[in-house]
Amino acid sequence: xxxxxxxxxxxxxxxxxxxxxxxxxxxxxxxxxxxxxxxxxxxxxxxxxxxxxxxxxxxxxxxxxxxxxxxxxxxxxxxxxxxxxxxxxxxxxxxxxxxxxxxxxxxxxxxxxxxxxxxxxxxxxxxxxxxxxxxxxxxxxxxxxxxxxxxxxxxxxxxxxxxxxxxxxxxxxxxxxxxxxxxxxxxxxxxxxxxxxxxxxxxx
Amino acid sequence: xxxxxxxxxxxxxxxxxxxxxxxxxxxxxxxxxxxxxxxxxxxxxxxxxxxxxxxxxxxxxxxxxxxxxxxxxxxxxxxxxxxxxxxxxxxxxxxxxxxxxxxxxxxxxxxxxxxxxxxxxxxxxxxxxxxxxxxxxxxxxxxxxxxxxxxxxxxxxxxxxxxxxxxxxxxxxxxxxxxxxxxxxxxxxxxxxxxxxxxxxxxxxxxxxxxxxxxxxxxxxxxxxxxxxxxxxxxxxxxxxxxxxxxxxxxxxxxxxxxxxxxxxxxxxxxxxxxxxxxxxxxxxxxxxxxxxxxxxxxxxxxxxxxxxxxxxxxxxxxxxxxxxxxxxxxxxxxxxxxxxxxxxxxxxxxxxxxxxxxxxxxxxxxxxxxxxxxxxxxxxxxxxxxxxxxxxxxxxxxxxxxxxxxxxxxxxxxxxxxxxxxxxxxxxxxxxxxxxxxxxxxxxxxxxxxxxxxxxxxxxxxxxxxxxxxxxxxxxxxxxxxxxxxxxxxxxxxxxxxxxxxxxxxxxxxxxxxxxxxxxxxxxxxxxxxxxxxxxxxxxxxxxxxxxxxxxxxxxxxxxxxxxxxxxxxxxxxxxxxxxxxxxxxxxxxxxxxxxxxxxxxxxxxxxx
Numbered sequence: 001x002x003x004x005x006x007x008x009x010x011x012x013x014x015x016x017x018x019x020x021x022x023x024x025x026x027x028x029x030x031x032x033x034x035x036x037x038x039x040x041x042x043x044x045x046x047x048x049x050x051x052x053x054x055x056x057x058x059x060x061x062x063x064x065x066x067x068x069x070x071x072x073x074x075x076x077x078x079x080x081x082x083x084x085x086x087x088x089x090x091x092x093x094x095x096x097x098x099x100x101x102x103x104x105x106x107x108x109x110x111x112x113x114x115x116x117x118x119x120x121x122x123x124x125x126x127x128x129x130x131x132x133x134x135x136x137x138x139x140x141x142x143x144x145x146x147x148x149x150x151x152x153x154x155x156x157x158x159x160x161x162x163x164x165x166x167x168x169x170x171x172x173x174x175x176x177x178x179x180x181x182x183x184x185x186x187x188x189x190x191x192x193x194x195x196x197x198x199x200x201x202x203x204x
Numbered sequence: 205x206x207x208x209x210x211x212x213x214x215x216x217x218x219x220x221x222x223x224x225x226x227x228x229x230x231x232x233x234x235x236x237x238x239x240x241x242x243x244x245x246x247x248x249x250x251x252x253x254x255x256x257x258x259x260x261x262x263x264x265x266x267x268x269x270x271x272x273x274x275x276x277x278x279x280x281x282x283x284x285x286x287x288x289x290x291x292x293x294x295x296x297x298x299x300x301x302x303x304x305x306x307x308x309x310x311x312x313x314x315x316x317x318x319x320x321x322x323x324x325x326x327x328x329x330x331x332x333x334x335x336x337x338x339x340x341x342x343x344x345x346x347x348x349x350x351x352x353x354x355x356x357x358x359x360x361x362x363x364x365x366x367x368x369x370x371x372x373x374x375x376x377x378x379x380x381x382x383x384x385x386x387x388x389x390x391x392x393x394x395x396x397x398x399x400x401x402x403x404x405x406x407x408x409x410x411x412x413x414x415x416x417x418x419x420x421x422x423x424x425x426x427x428x429x430x431x432x433x434x435x436x437x438x439x440x441x442x443x444x445x446x447x448x449x450x451x452x453x454x455x456x457x458x459x460x461x462x463x464x465x466x467x468x469x470x471x472x473x474x475x476x477x478x479x480x481x482x483x484x485x486x487x488x489x490x491x492x493x494x495x496x497x498x499x500x501x502x503x504x505x506x507x508x509x510x511x512x513x514x515x516x517x518x519x520x521x522x523x524x525x526x527x528x529x530x531x532x533x534x535x536x537x538x539x540x541x542x543x544x545x546x547x548x549x550x551x552x553x554x555x556x557x558x559x560x561x562x563x564x565x566x567x568x569x570x571x572x573x574x575x576x577x578x579x580x581x582x583x584x585x586x587x588x589x590x591x592x593x594x595x596x597x598x599x600x601x602x603x604x605x606x607x608x609x610x611x612x613x614x615x616x617x618x619x620x621x622x623x624x625x626x627x628x629x630x631x632x633x634x635x636x637x638x639x640x641x642x643x644x645x646x647x648x649x650x651x652x653x654x655x656x657x658x659x660x661x662x663x664x665x666x667x668x669x670x671x672x673x674x675x676x677x678x679x680x681x682x683x684x685x686x687x688x689x690x691x692x693x694x695x696x697x698x699x700x701x702x703x704x705x706x707x708x709x710x711x712x713x714x715x716x717x718x719x720x721x722x723x724x725x726x727x728x729x730x731x732x733x734x735x736x737x738x739x740x741x742x743x744x745x746x747x748x749x750x751x752x753x754x755x756x757x758x759x760x761x762x763x764x765x766x767x768x769x770x771x772x773x774x775x776x777x778x779x780x781x782x783x784x785x786x787x788x789x790x791x792x793x794x795x796x797x798x799x800x801x802x803x804x805x806x807x808x809x810x811x812x813x814x
Contacts (some may be wrong), residue, residue: 011548021370026370028208035336039312039367046776047550061449062336062369062442065515080544103546103609105777106771110546117543144790 001032003056005064005158008151009083010075010101014042015148017171023152024149026169027055030161037062042101046103048079052123054081066185071158072122073151076100081118086124095122095194096134099176110153130154130196143178153189157197163190209373211366214337215276216241218344222300223380224248224719225271228259230650231679232278233313235306239276242684243691247379252691254587255620255650256281258504260288260303267292267301267357268395269386272348276304280619284651286323289357294405295395299384302350306364310512311791313678315619316777317510317602320484324359324463328409330416331359331463332425337443340423346425355620361462363485365442365512377421394423417464418483425460427730428473436477438470438501443513447483448558450519450528465493474499481527483713485513508621545628552605554777555752557673557718557744557792562606562613563773563799564725565640569594569613594732595630595637599623601644601653602678602746603671610774614642621651622744628655628664638732641668645701646676646684653704659737660709665732666723667738668710669700671718673746679751705739712736718744754794755813757801759785763808770800770809785809 006023010016020036027034032055039050052064074080074095085152087093095118105112113121115131122129132202134155138144149170156166167183209217216238219227221807226249228237230272243250249266253259256277263275277285282305292301303321308314324331332347334340336571347358393401408498435454439447444458457473459465474480482491491503506525508517522528552559598604598614600621606613614625627641643652648670660668676682683689688698712731716723724742731738745752756777759770764784771778777791778800787800789812801809 024370025208028206034208035369037365046548046553048548050698059371060363060445061515062445063369063514063517064737067516078545078548089656101779102546103551103774103776103779104549105546110544113543121543186613187578 002055002160003059004054004071004201005069006053006071006073006081006155008051008053009071009079010049011079012049014049014098014145016049016051016075018165019148019152020053022169022173023053023155025173026161026165028051029169030165031060031061032058035059036133048082050083052137055118062094073155075147075151077118078102078112081113081121084122084125087122089126090128091126092128092130092158093122093126094130094132094151096132096151098135099148115190126201128153130193130200132192134188134189137185137192141181141188142182143185144180146178146182149174149182150189151184153186153191154193157190157193205375207373207375208311208370209341210237210368210370211334211337211340211362212306212368212374213241214340215360215362215367217343217375218341219274219302219348219656220245221377221379222344223272223383224349225299225383225386226263226266226273227251227276228253228273230254230256230259230274230281231646231676231682232256232281232306234308234364235276235278235281235304235362235678236679236682237367238274238304238306239691242274243693245531250691251809252684254685256285257288260292262293262298263301263303264295266386267297267299269388269510271386272383273547274302274304276306278314279305279307279318280316281305282320282323284620286327289323289329290327291397292357293329294397295544296405296408296615297351297357300351302344302347302351302360303357303358304360304362306367307361307486308409309363315617317486320359320361320487321462321491322487324361325358328413329357329359329463330354330420331361333361333441333462334366334460335458336366337369337440339593340366340409341373343425343460347796350419352799356566359463359488360651361760363441363442363512366702369442376456379604381739404750413491417467420461420464420466421468423461426466426469427456427457427458427460428476429456430476431455433477434479435461436473436492436736437483438473438480439483440490441485443483443485443518445514446515446518450522452554457645463493465490467497470494470497470499483507483513485516486510486581489521519793544771548583549608550605552602553589553748553778554610554775554791555747555797556602557742557746558603558606559611559773559775560719560721560740560799560802561669561671561724562603562612563610563803564604564721564728565594565596565613565642566611568725568728569596573672589731593637595635595639597623597630597639597641599641599643599647601647601671602673602738603642603644606732608774610772617810621655622654624655624659624668625667628662629666631664631666632662639666640728641666641733643668643670643697644677645670645672645674645686646771648701649685649699653708654739656705656708656710656739661749664737665735667728667740669728670739671747672701672741672742673718675746675749677746677749701741702739710737710739712738713741714739715741715743718742719797719799721799747797752793754796754798755811756787756789756792756794757798757809758789758812760808760810762804763783765806769803773799773803774802
């Protein structure tokens with residue numbers, strides 16, 4: 001049973017916790033020992049959110065050690081760059097193209113990094129970086145809040161579990177009215193990540 | 205049954221299965237979900253108490269009747285509840301009484317960092333600490349048995365990374381039903397703590413701790429794992445998980461009964477290994493206890509005293525102390541210096557009913573007179589105020605975030621309910637500024653009321669602003685006495701803030717709409733000029749709680765002249781696009797707020813459907 005460490009990072013209101021909850025339940029139902037821990041900060045919304053999800057035979061720490069993240073799921077570009085140093089050297093960064101500019105940028109001197117800059121920061125830790133057109137997928141499936149399922153879909157490509165295991169988990173966790181669009185978002189996320197992964201391997 | 209549960213859910217379920225009849229709490233991160241989970245069980249009386257002291261007193265009364273009771277709170281909540289907590293230790297109980305205290309190392313959401321393990325020793329109460337959700341669930345059975353066997357309240361201590369982490373739990377018990385029925389038996393020597401009886405009880409407390417010292421020696425909860433004998437690591441709570449992660453080959457002693465500690469077990473462990481270290485968060489609590497046994501241990505020489513631990517902190521500390529070898533780093537890619545990334549501090553939400561008041565306080569506060577230069581003439585600072593300026597004593601709640609840019613609205617925040625007393629203190633000391641206390645509805649009921657009584661009685665002239673968002677918002681929208689909704693979501697009797705203020709003796713009580721900027725400003729400007737106490741209740745529901753949604757506002761780019769007055773309210777929905785103000789329609793709650801429209805000198809912000 002391979003140990004898998006996933007760090008999900010984003011901004012309050014993006015559905016990071018729902019995604020990490022869903023992933024943790026899927027792991028539990030498939031016989032993994034699972035630990036997951038969130039850092040939410042104080043605000044209801046607008047602050048950074050970090051969720052550690054660990055699957056394995058026996059997990060001790062609920063927090064992933066710096067440099068041991070297998071998959072960094074960036075729900076937002078700046079947050080992905082901020083947590084890049086947690087990546088393993090052969091880790092994978094999957095980043096959604098969502099940009100949420102913090103107030104500190106609007107009133108301050110530190111600019112919001114462009115994707116080029118964020119990508120450069122991530123590239124110091126890994127060669128495998130995928131930028132996902134998550135905004136477009138959300139719009140096209142008619143559910144802009146489905147970002148979290150797009151991210152789970154993209155992650156599923158890299159893990160061993162059957163697709164049905166994921167879709168069952170999503171069906172179980174989401175309110176019925178969002179299930180259909182979420183499942184579509186999931187498979188779109190998986191398809192995008194799958195295609196990018198193949199292209200990346202061909203390059204090697 | 206295998207379930208994935210947070211520590212708090214596991215504590216709640218464990219207590220339910222241990223047969224609790226009563227559960228009380230005041231919301232506080234990271235403890236809130238314990239009572240929320242218990243509230244979903246029909247056969248447990250559950251209440252959000254006015255504060256932690258009341259929660260503990262209700263719990264103690266219920267325990268005197270013989271039923272099992274769970275009281276939960278955050279770490280600083282136990283400061284508030286310390287008086288009845290010590291009293292409970294003195295009188296003992298009849299039915300099991302367990303107090304859960306959830307610490308917040310690292311201060312994710314608290315006003316201070318403190319190690320509540322000291323309370324166990326201080327109050328002479330046994331303490332247990334789980335290392336994951338499974339233990340949180342399992343321990344509940346033990347702690348209630350210990351409580352009843354030794355006639356004592358038990359402190360069950362958790363921390364953020366236990367309470368809020370989800371781990372796999374084997375739920376293997378059913379709810380106990382063969383427990384005592386409630387009845388009160390008179391026993392003045394036990395329950396009436398006049399000095400003569402309290403002296404007797406103190407003797408009993410001391411004898412109780414001696415018995416507990418023997419009891420913990422044989423507890424199967426503590427676990428010795430012998431591996432490599434060169435290093436022995438003693439740890440508890442989540443620090444045990446970090447220790448296991450980092451010191452993979454070492455021998456470990458996991459302590460679950462952390463007060464009193466099992467002295468003989470620790471001595472045995474010491475004989476098995478060459479060197480002993482203690483890995484614990486915050487204070488050297490175990491380290492000091494173990495050292496007092498005459499055992500040479502180290503820990504805080506290299507493990508930080510402040511903040512929460514994590515695996516790399518423990519690992520780096522151990523490497524620096526020479527306990528672990530310096531790792532042979534894999535050849536890293538050449539790295540440039542990390543560019544500075546912008547911070548993302550927490551904010552008041554779009555549509556927050558606190559924004560207009562805090563914006564007004566900043567405007568009146570003259571910290572930055574230029575900032576109001578672009579306000580219309582009639583909204584400029586009254587000359588008297590301008591001379592003296594405002595001092596704003598703040599309190600605990602979402603509104604504390606108003607300390608950040610761009611609101612800069614607060615001068616103090618100490619602890620629950622402190623704002624009103626602090627304001628009176630500043631006034632009585634002779635500070636020349638106009639002084640305002642700002643406090644939320646739940647916080648006012650928690651411990652602001654007594655401060656207001658003090659202001660009236662001692663003839664202060666404090667102006668108290670009660671920000672009434674009709675919920676306990678910061679901890680996730682729990683009900684409180686002002687809401688008239690019980691912890692189980694059932695309608696009850698609402699306590700009226702304005703009636704309380706009047707009843708206390710405040711003559712000048714005002715109620716204003718939280719989104720009416722001119723009304724807020726005029727009420728504050730008037731009240732601070734009077735020589736009597738005044739209360740301004742600023743009322744507006746938290747939009748996340750009542751789920752307000754309206755047509756978003758938008759900026760008319762023709763009218764906008766780029767003065768950015770709208771940015772000064774700190775609304776996360778407002779930013780800049782093409783050098784003009786821009787409103788994110790996915791965040792804006794629309795005309796029920798419109799605070800930005802009220803500050804725009806160009807009247808360029810309007811309903812997007814118009």
